[in-house]
Amino acid sequence: MLASQSKWIFTYNDNQNTEKQPWSLEVEPIVKQMLYQRGVTTDEEAELFLNPTLAALHHSNLLDSIDKAVERVKTAIEKGESILVYGDYDADGVTSTAVMVEALRQSGAMCDYYIPNRFTEGYGPNEEAFREAHRQGFQLIITVDNGIAAVKEVDIANELGLDVIITDHHELQETLPNAYAIIHPKCSPDYPFKELAGVGVAFKFATHLLGDVPKELLDLVSIGTVADLVPLKDENRILVHYGLKQLKSTKRPGLVALKNASKLQDDVTEEDIGFRIAPRLNAVGRLQDANVAVDLLLTDNPEEAEELAGYVQELNTERQQIVTQITKEAKEMIETDSKHKDSSVIIIAKEGWNQGVLGIVASRLVETFRKPAIVLSILPDSNQAKGSARSIEAFDLFENCMKVKDLFDQFGGHAMAAGMTISLENIDRLREELSALADELVSEEDAKPVISIDQTVEVKDITLDMLKQLEKFAPYGMGNPKPIFHLVAIPSDMRQIGASKNHLKFKLNDQDAEIDGIGFGFGHLTDSIAPFTEVEVVGELTINEWNGIKKPQLSLKDVSVSDWQLFDYRRMKNWYTKISNEEDSYFVAFREDTNIEQIPVISSPSQLYELDAPVKNLYLLDYPKRLLELQNFLKKVTFQKLTVCFQATDDAFFHSIPTKEEFKWLYQLIRKRNYFDYKIDAPKLAKYKGWRLDKIKFMFQVFYELGFVTKQDHVIVPTPNPSKKDLETSTLYQEKLKAMDVEELLLYSSYVDLKKWLNEQIESELPKEEMAYGL
Template sequence: MNKRWAMRPDISEENVKRLAAELNIDTVLSKLLVDRGINTYDEARWFFRPDIRHLHDPFLMADMEKAVSRIELAISRNEKILIYGDYDVDGTTAVSTVYGFFSERYNNLDYYIPDRYNEGYGISTQGIDFAAANGFSLIIALDCGIKSIDKIDYANTLGIDFIICDHHTCGDTIPAAVAVLDPKRPDCPYPYKELSGCGVGFKLLQAYAEKNDIPFDEVMAYIDLAAISIACDIVHITGENRVLAYFGLQKLNNNPCIGVKTLMEVAGKSSGYTISDIVFLLGPRINAAGRIDDAKHAVQLLMACDENEAKEKGLLINVKNLERKEHDLNITDEALGMIGSNEVLINRKSTVVFNERWHKGVIGIVASRLTEKYYRPTVVLTRSNGHVAGSARSVFGYDLYEALCGCSDLLIQFGGHKYAAGLTMKPENVEAFMNRFEEVVSSTITAEQLVQQINIDAEITLNQIDGKFFRVLNQFSPFGPGNMSPVFLSRNVQLNGTPALVGSNHIKMSIMQPGSPAFDCIAFNHGECLEQLRAGQPFDVCYSIEENIWRDKRSIQLNIKGIRC
């Protein structure tokens, strides 16, 4: 697939030089800092040296005092408390965190994860009925609830109080809960708005511990789960999230809880985790429990106190992940075959595919894979409970939610955001939806949005990549949205030796420039460039710089994002 290379806009050279001098670093590195809004020595010190003291006062969050007081009241009255959370990684880590903390000091509580297929996302009537039937008078909802106006009203009629801990965008009305913790509330003065659902739960524990003289170390015991939620929910790794991710990674790599340690082992990597490793190795396994079977298995693993129990749950989840992979690959192959054999679908600016036999638990993953392949707004549909359910993914810069608004008369319901959404429709509307979605996308998407873009942070020579440059660059981590691993451009590089095809479509090679050392490179999914490279002519590359560890030997490796011969 052709990709557009885009350089970051120029910024004030004076600021860059001044900061480089103050920090005694390369101007390329100071430019990366200024690009991230870091302009002074003190701001750089905070960025490079995360500190737990940088966490905000949890009582700055609207309703936090109410939430803590209601929990204290429930415990003093020996009320039954239900910890309720979504079935994805953010929800299950949030439940494991909050339930784990309170179960250490209070016995009259339980947890509840809704069934993906029978109840769907968020707070369900079935969940509230379960609480009522079993005598729960307080529900702490995590990673959901901010738009559950009618469900909270229903719970109130049954005498069940709710504390909502959410991080999604609010609607016009705030639910009538005892407390609604959500930094995105318009009236919430909390200074950081990008917490994960688990992150909001973590702040609740921080506040409760502070008010009840519980050592903060007892809250920090769950920070590895917070880091997993931050990574897998693709929230910004800036500000407070960066602090939580930084220390969460430290715990995960040095002293993870028993469940996380077991999960790391079954994933095949027991240490040295980055945010990217969490996303690709741990997240799919946690998610697989709810996609294929029951998300409670994930919570039981993450909360495990016994190694044997953890191993049993870890192996079960790994099996479910293998099942998920099989469904994923089979459905992706079928979908690619449907598109590839249909000239009309190939030439469209959107992709909508439907098969009533496809497994609902993996259609979101398939939509992502199809978007990667064809790079256009994509919807994957399947049958579910008498209706047709869909998962949608978008391309950079295109508002998928707005496109679905243009099809709303054909949908029973839909929800999501700019880049990902879910939807439900009647079976008889599938064909009309396919055509309408294409009409809306065709009339609103630009030609540039249909070409994947590589954003390049700076142009450098290979000579600039020395030990000090790499050490400072490493301190920019953990990388993720809002703080992506920098991408560099180097022109007129030459091969050092012969490039080789590895795997199905990857290139392993070594490159250099006159007078520079040679750098090993891996170019994923660039197999089509092999013959051009073998011609021996200089070429341009854009890449990120990473550390490669092989048999305890560490070296700098360039991860190639684009090649131009």
């Protein structure tokens, strides 16, 4: 057996029938299934999903107050008023700011932008910033990616004579700000799609202001949309689809420089945004004022763009170093203090930790320990700690933290992530109460990461045409994840690759079909999966191109083996070097004289009979002289992994049996000579015939048993007139035959034959001799 590292969730229904759907689209059956699972049930929906079009974007006039907001901007332009775009410090916020500023400038507006400092001002509008905007002569403020909760700040702006237009996408509060206009999908009953990112709302405003879809802004829109992890459905999918095309050929100097810093050339995918571009933009706001990121996106000077991109790259490198250091300190705190190590929810705090990266650190801790994690930076001046939290799927952070909300000074978030401020004296109590809740809700299985599986497929059904059709399911993201497939097959040609040999290359075989596989970080499995073992694997199906040849390939995400496994170390020199320090390992010897100094503790078979649970790793160091003994053992002991370490011995009992002709020749020799001095004659005979001494000894033992010879004055002499007896009547001879059968089966049989015989013993009834004694 081999347990999966993740919890597998099969999201499809084997009984779902897409044939009843009005499909006329010519696609592979599995593509129809995948579309159906994503809520696509008609040809029109399927066509739009597979071939997105900008014409399918919802009209911007469906957003409440957008006409009023645009008229206010046009009035400001006519009167020469100054407009301030008030943004946010993350990737969605800075791209939203850039989109709004460009649209306003194209419209002829005089505008500037402002990003609050994460550390000194926090998220969203603040009173001092609005007062400063008034002092600098701004008459209109437009918020992007924030503002929907700024009730007090908007009231202050109104008192100052400032008009505020809010464009936002965050959750609505009980009371809305008294703004001049609010552009928000969730405030607009007629707007069909409620899940736009902040940059998506800004883009809608820009579209309405400019009177047409500004395609040149889609590169920015795709970055903010992917970075903010909104569902890639409906409009978001269309915006990112075209935004990625725009990003591929963008002439925007800032993005060209940012792509170069990210080592991106032509094609840019949503993964490139998520793992390369967005982290660099986010790094600026995590460490300092995020205005630099907006400067980079807006500059039209290539030299300035290169300089700013270089600075952003330096900040990202610094951010990575800070995350690494804090993560290291956090892990040391957890592993050396039982208060942290034994709690079901990790809550750690330290003075001096950078608040801007604590969410990333919390994510790393969740990956390592598979527990919800809250990471806090202590603020000694206020006797508080401020930080971020991340969770596992089985523990809803928002719901459970709200049960103890009185412990927080400030708290906000959702099921998987949150931010909070808490008094220092409440930290230990928070740990205790959240851990108690987690103990009730989270099982050991729940703590595993979750893999959602879209379909089970057979190797023979995986074709290049199918994979090319599935490529149209991109862009992937929240709400439209990469398809994960489940296969049952037999791996072969498994080998470790990579500089550190920590990756796995293999093939999957099912009857006559075969597919290549790659498992990054799975190199250790080469010694964990036995030959000819059927495995279940889950992973992504991709097209791999090498030397111009394209082939399907599985990118492994997890693997499991449901049956017990046999590992064969028979007749292997230094086999004990392959033994790892695995937990729950037992080393069993059937013979008392078996002694292997590399194995500190050797058990007898009977010592395992009282075990309640299956043995995880069972090593058989030798085999018994009678198969019945091993058969009984296999009935009484269950195991997940069996390793046979049988070695050839020098014991005469386990060497080839003499032939009848050899017995006849030796007996005639004794009759002819009339005596045999064993000490003198046996070595000579061994040399003459090429026999081993133990073979000669065995033959004389059989002669003694049958009464053919006897001892006389320390020499062997033939018995006068012995009774006629067949060789098969010798008990020693019969035992030798049985021993040879045991040896042939257990030591020299093929892997497949040995596994088959062991399986038969495990699955069959107890041998009759064993049952007769009631054992």
